[in-house]
Amino acid sequence: FSQKGSGSGELLLTVSVLGKFFVSALFANAYIYTAELVPTEARSFLLGINSIGARFGGVILPYVLMLKVYGEFLPFVVFAGATLVVTVTLPFLPETRN
DSSP: OOOTTOOHHHHHHHHHHHHHHHHHHHHHHHHHHHHTTSOGGGHHHHHHHHHHHHHHHHHHHHHHHGGGGTOTTHHHHHHHHHHHHHHHHGGGSOOOOO
């Protein structure tokens, strides 16, 4: 996986596993959270849009992985940046109670 004496292989594996964990957790919670954001009448429409966005992410995944040519950690930076944007903006979404 890496050259002997180099810790970059272990770091890459650790970052990969942590990234997969957080993306999976975000993906699972996105369905629950977005369903609660809107009134019942629009819930199925919003879940459909949410599903389209998630599938679009799956479609562009191979192309983002091709960025590895320019830098080994570049795909991680792209996905971490997208996750960070969602994490920072999520608390500013409106609450539907009251």
